[in-house]
Amino acid sequence: MGASRAAVAATGQWVDPDDGVRYPAGEVHAWERGRNETACGLSLHRSRLTRFPHVGWPDVQPESGRHAEEVQEVCRRCRAAQGARRDDRGWTRTDPRP
Template sequence: MRAAVAATGSWTDPDGVRAPSGEVHAWVPGTNQTVCRLSLHRSQLLRFSHVDWLDVQPATGRVADEVIAVCARCAAGMGRRRDERRWTRTNPRP
């Protein structure tokens, strides 16, 4: 699933492109809510349909300079795991 970004604030980068800032949420264009089910209107979130969800991740994103927090529920809904290690059973039941 491709998701865009909804955020609590915005800033303008040196190229003159509007970018998200503050807390960011995953948003599927064409819907009126985020992946974590927040209403865009009631939460007063700004839409950034030109910014991809992967671009605001602090570790790898190109427009993550002003991002303060990434919504954990949206990140989980988009496939991020708490840790990279896979779960394995160490002591199987008899």
């Protein structure tokens, strides 16, 4: 699954009052159109995830800020499957061993 083709599946949704379009909220997962599972292997139906084929995966990343207003959590496994680097961690080593 390539990052350019990935859409979004999420646990919730919100509607933009300006244009009336629905966007993902809650926990978001990468999803490829035409498949019934996320990049991390969750079944869309069993997990009760809502599909958002009009929203691309890069648009829900917190650093992009585009459609990430109501996103609370990004699936780590989906993020890794979409090419996130392992060294993109939220911590740094302050006292490395010699």
